[in-house]
Amino acid sequence: xxxxxxxxxxxxxxxxxxxxxxxxxxxxxxxxxxxxxxxxxxxxxxxxxxxxxxxxxxxxxxxxxxxxxxxxxxxxxxxxxxxxxxxxxxxxxxxxxxxxxxxxxxxxxxxxxxxxxxxxxxxxxxxxxxxxxxxxxxxxxxxxxxxxxxxxxxxxxxxxxxxxxxxxx
Numbered sequence: 001x002x003x004x005x006x007x008x009x010x011x012x013x014x015x016x017x018x019x020x021x022x023x024x025x026x027x028x029x030x031x032x033x034x035x036x037x038x039x040x041x042x043x044x045x046x047x048x049x050x051x052x053x054x055x056x057x058x059x060x061x062x063x064x065x066x067x068x069x070x071x072x073x074x075x076x077x078x079x080x081x082x083x084x085x086x087x088x089x090x091x092x093x094x095x096x097x098x099x100x101x102x103x104x105x106x107x108x109x110x111x112x113x114x115x116x117x118x119x120x121x122x123x124x125x126x127x128x129x130x131x132x133x134x135x136x137x138x139x140x141x142x143x144x145x146x147x148x149x150x151x152x153x154x155x156x157x158x159x160x161x162x163x164x165x166x167x168x169x
Contacts, residue, residue, distance in 0.1 A: 005154040007163060009043040009053060009098070009114075014067075014146030020085075028082070028132055032112040034063070035159045038118050040086055042095050045107045051152075051163065057101060058166040061094045067168035068094075068107055068141045070147045075137045076115075081122030082133045091147060092097050097102060 021038030033079065047055060062066035068090030076085045095114055099106060121132050149167035 002160050004048055005156045005161075007043075007046040007048060007051065008041060008160060009046065009058070010151050010153065011040040011088075011147050012149040012165070012167075013038065013040070013118075014148045016047050017145045020043060021120065024120040026109060033123050038120070040091075040116055040118055040147075041151075042091075042114070042116075043098070043102075043106075045110060046102065046152075047105055048154075050102060050105070053101075054098075054130040054152055055164045055166075057098060058152060058164065061097070062150055063119075063168040064169050067149075069146050070145050071142050072118075072145050073142050073145055075133055075140055076117060077129065077133050078119065079129065080124055080126055081119060081129050082134075082136060083119045083121075086118060086145065087142075088147060091116065094150070103134045116159070136167050153157050156158040 012018075018038055025034055025038055035116060044116040068088050070086060070088035072084045073087035076083050092114065099110070099114075103111075120136075121129060146166070147167060151165045152163040154163050
């Protein structure tokens with residue numbers, strides 16, 4: 001198996017939160033584009049040469065560490081889609097440490113300020129997205145969400161392939 005594919009890093013949700021997000025994606029994401037489970041992307045494109053160091057760093061950030069406090073903080077527009085904004089200072093700290101460690105090799109997208117979110121709809125016409133944003137915003141109340149761990153994935157053009165999973169204590 002070739003390992004020339006870039007690596008994506010995500011936060012993993014607890015089972016019930018992941019199921020809730022996935023249900024929303026199933027209902028609102030264009031089916032032909034919905035190839036992934038709900039996810040919170042921390043890095044979009046890390047070099048495959050970082051595999052070993054990345055695994056060590058992810059393990060160090062999660063091993064015997066309690067799951068961070070996180071919450072769904074709001075509904076946000078993606079223009080042609082809708083997402084939930086995630087507020088989790090501890091996860092932002094982890095991402096900052098990883099970004100500092102890999103700073104010389106980060107892509108412009110991964111160097112940009114991080115906006116933690118979970119996409120529930122994307123690649124739709126703006127009026128469709130605006131309608132869903134209004135619907136989700138109508139009764140929205142911030143609520144806790146469980147961040148269960150961190151994961152690294154190979155990106156090979158289709159559904160992502162698991163590289164490693166690192167669960168919080």
